[in-house]
Amino acid sequence: MTIELFIQYCFAGLTYGSIYAIVAIGFNIIYNTTGIINFAQGEFVMLGGMISISLLPLMPMPLAIALAVVITMAVGALIEIIFIRWLKNPSVLRMIIITIGLSILIRETAVHIWGEGIRALPYFIGNQVTAISVFGARISPQVLVVIGVCGLMVVALGLFFKTTSVGRQMRACSANRTAAVLCGINTRNMVTFSFVLSAGIGALAGCVMSPITYSEYDIGTGLAIKGFTVAIIGGLGNAGSAVIAGLLLGLIEAFSVSVVPLAFQDAIAIAILLVILFVRPHGLFGSSEAAGLKEF
């Protein structure tokens, strides 16, 4: 394998990996505060892309993206308030089924609003053929935008959870919900907030990846499966490990192309997921003790 080809595969892998990682982070935030997997996470990504594309004719792109993120966050809040907040001691299974229902609901609503056509945001820098040369490999600047935004998001989230009061309250919620209530933290608000946050992250991801992957009403499902795989591989609940697992899976997928036909790419991801579930059900970087304390 030439060095060029190696770098080309690396960047392809980092592109997939960053996208998976961002979706996985969304899963983790909601998992931390509620203990459930929100299967509508992929739909937040779809909404971000589609809303920003619809807003684009009316305003400059940065504003359209910002507004799309805000609208999606509002949708996230609305969903939590209408469908989850009022439940009294809901079982984990019930909440998971609710999120699956929600993902279908959002998808069908999206078909009615946008139709089945495929759209895309324009490239942020240059156009479809612009490329930067890195050691002989050629990379689209948009790939660097995706990787950069993913990196920034991880750092910002880290700071948010460590330094702000709301971030600390959310962490308290995830560590021990009962104790958090006893300390006077409004756990219900924290759950709403976690939906808002993960909707925002998903929407931003949906915007930056749109020029590369295109946006369509049903891209959410595929992304949710990959993001879920990554979240499990990394160990549920940890944003940092999700990023590492995401990049790892992306790189494995990219390099797998050189040995097996492309058609097996998804099978590889699912095979890895199964192996992890059998061998290390708490994930590569998760602790088995912490996982043992969780309900799910």
Next chain:
Amino acid sequence: MKRFVSKAVLAATAASLMLVPAAMAGTIKVGAILAVTGGASFLGGPEARTLEMLVEEINAKGGINGDKVEMIIKDSGASPEKAISFAKQLIEEEKVLAIIGPSTSGETMKIKDISEAGKTPLLSCAAAEVIVNPVASYVFKTPQNDSLAVKKIFMEMNRLGITKIAVLAGNTGFGQAGKGQLLKIAPEFGIEVIETEVYDKKATDLSAVVAKIRANKDVQAVVNWSVVPAQSIVIKNIRQAGWDVPLFQSHGFGNIKYVELAGAAAEGVIFPAGRLLIADTLSADHPQAALLKSYVSNYESKYNETASTFGGHAYDAFTILVKAVETAGNDRDKVRAAVENLQGFAGTGGVFNFSATDHNGLDIDAFEMMTVKDGKFVAYTGK
């Protein structure tokens, strides 16, 4: 005498009774099974809209031989199960004269036997060659055969001196069928397929696989065979990598949306397609010129969206049916025979010449090589 009178009265009454149905304008019931929603809506949507437009036009003109056309459009959502139950319903309950559609090859294959058993002509808008090969007496199709598109591409490769190619195909029925044809026909033209890859219809980025086939220095051209949007990602990734290899697409690229999605990367892509895409630049004496121009302008002014070759397949199916009914009347068997004997009918897909052994009726001239220039389809004139 008295007996004679009563007999005459009886005869006159009988005659008048027989005359009544003929004097009253009848209706011709036609069914359509189209994927108006679902994954193949880019096919079924334009097809259904085309049929609605044509029925409106023909009824405004007084129908066929004075009979109004009643079109019953069923939305199968590209599901073969739904197509089967709609086919049975249309044939047995609605007793339609003929069925137009389905939009996809998979659905058509499922209802092929049903229309055969129900002795109801089926005019499919789907492309796969297996629909009409082997021939089923009641089953016809209007889109051009895959093998003709493949041959058209290989002829151009021979002209350019290309002998070693890579094939990338989408994992849909259309992609798989095309890949099979490419591999089968390549030796006839002295072409060797040295790389093949299949990509998912939901693929998000294909730069890794592009890097892989590019690493094979023997590849002189790439054929990207697909009808789904992911084909634009392939084009983009190839050009992004700075690889200016000749890039061939299938007739499934004949939707301006895919050009828009690939943007600057789509420039110079070569593909075979029906002449509908270049209707505005066709010379006036071409047999298809007049009807293509009127179809495209009528469709676009009515629905405010770009006409596609897919809607054209429904146009052809309906117009062929109308021609057959004009000569054969409202009778399933006679209509079937009339379609089979139809010669020299210029439709959107080409000039149709049906026969007992050819239920598609199109030859290789139905395709024209095209390319993309400044974001528009134009006739390909060679390098």
